[in-house]
Amino acid sequence: xxxxxxxxxxxxxxxxxxxxxxxxxxxxxxxxxxxxxxxxxxxxxxxxxxxxxxxxxxxxxxxxxxxxxxxxxxxxxxxxxxxxxxxxxxxxxxxxxxxxxxxxxxxxxxxxxxxxxxxxxxxxxxxxxxxxxxxxxxxxxxxxxxxxxxxxxxxxxxxxxxxxxxxxxxxxxxxxxxxxxxxxxxxxxxxxxxxxxxxxxxxxxxxxxxxxxxxxxxxxxxxxxxxxxxxxxxxxxxxxxxxxxxxxxxxxxxxxxxxxxxxxxxxxxxxxxxxxxxxxxxxxxxxxxxxxxxxxxxxxxxxxxxxxxxxxxxxxxxxxxxxxxxxxxxxxxxxxxxxxxxxxxxxx
Numbered sequence: 001x002x003x004x005x006x007x008x009x010x011x012x013x014x015x016x017x018x019x020x021x022x023x024x025x026x027x028x029x030x031x032x033x034x035x036x037x038x039x040x041x042x043x044x045x046x047x048x049x050x051x052x053x054x055x056x057x058x059x060x061x062x063x064x065x066x067x068x069x070x071x072x073x074x075x076x077x078x079x080x081x082x083x084x085x086x087x088x089x090x091x092x093x094x095x096x097x098x099x100x101x102x103x104x105x106x107x108x109x110x111x112x113x114x115x116x117x118x119x120x121x122x123x124x125x126x127x128x129x130x131x132x133x134x135x136x137x138x139x140x141x142x143x144x145x146x147x148x149x150x151x152x153x154x155x156x157x158x159x160x161x162x163x164x165x166x167x168x169x170x171x172x173x174x175x176x177x178x179x180x181x182x183x184x185x186x187x188x189x190x191x192x193x194x195x196x197x198x199x200x201x202x203x204x205x206x207x208x209x210x211x212x213x214x215x216x217x218x219x220x221x222x223x224x225x226x227x228x229x230x231x232x233x234x235x236x237x238x239x240x241x242x243x244x245x246x247x248x249x250x251x252x253x254x255x256x257x258x259x260x261x262x263x264x265x266x267x268x269x270x271x272x273x274x275x276x277x278x279x280x281x282x283x284x285x286x287x288x289x290x291x292x293x294x295x296x297x298x299x300x301x302x303x304x305x306x307x308x309x310x311x312x313x314x315x316x317x318x319x320x321x322x323x324x325x326x327x328x329x330x331x332x333x334x335x336x337x338x339x340x341x342x343x344x345x346x347x348x
Contacts, residue, residue, distance in 0.1 A: 005066040005135040009237035009260050011313045016339040018066040023321030024059040025071050031058050042087035046072045047118040053125050063335050067135040074141025078150050080115035081107040097153035120194040127195025138196030142203035143180035143221040181221050185228040192233040200239040207244015222256040253279050265319025269308040281313035288318045294330035299337050306341040
């Protein structure tokens with residue numbers, strides 16, 4: 001296993017530190033925006049292999065990251081299950097909300113792989129196009145996070161409808177989660193079959209749940225997805241990202257079986273080094289707005305992260321995705337700083 005990113009996920013300490021960035025293909029790149037204008041809408045963009053392959057490769061040409069991540073979206077799963085999904089300019093995703101059992105009856109797995117076949121084609125083509133030292137990451141949304149969009153019908157500040165349903169009628173709500181576990185597991189296994197070498201499970205809204213609900217709707221579904229994927233794809237590393245989990249990151253790592261955990265920017269580095277890194281690879285976790293600011297503040301924090309976490313299995317990343325207003329030259333500088341940082345392990 002010679003690829004630096006995969007070596008790190010396999011538990012090795014790698015120098016220089018491997019890095020990739022969430023949303024590294026995206027609206028901060030002028031070449032991305034030029035291609036984005038050629039697609040009718042965002043879902044068509046994701047489902048058009050020529051476009052999705054090209055924008056996946058764009059940041060690699062600029063920055064030489066250690067991994068490419070499939071260009072797609074977490075909401076292709078509800079779309080493939082039969083829910084009406086669209087993306088409105090300036091408003092984000094819009095879905096026909098599912099609030100009860102009658103809404104669940106409209107969903108089915110029958111056409112899942114046929115519907116997602118363009119995504120699998122993207123992976124196949126990427127696996128033959130990447131530099132030999134660059135790994136290919138597949139991904140999905142975790143059941144809890146995908147369910148929040150399916151129930152709310154859009155993004156939300158408090159996810160009141162989803163939380164209320166989960167608390168009021170957990171047996172009903174678990175039918176949605178169980179369907180998403182089945183669809184997500186099958187989707188990830190098929191991604192590996194088409195060339196993905198590692199997988200990341202994004203649970204962007206995990207942090208809104210209290211402890212017991214976090215265990216039920218975040219940890220337990222992840223346990224089952226990891227079990228199924230590892231049974232079918234032994235040796236393929238899985239990264240979990242329960243954003244906002246706080247101290248519950250520790251339970252997530254201990255119980256789910258993930259090979260690595262991606263840290264949001266609120267996680268203290270020394271705590272992560274002492275509590276998480278002995279058990280799995282850690283990934284993260286620079287504030288994405290430090291990347292917007294650039295300059296000495298960005299340089300200093302990047303070096304601090306590498307200093308504290310770089311003496312164990314570690315992949316440099318952000319605590320969340322690159323935002324559109326990020327200057328591309330700041331990413332160039334970040335790559336230079338991370339690759340030039342010495343791993344001295346003096347984090348205290």
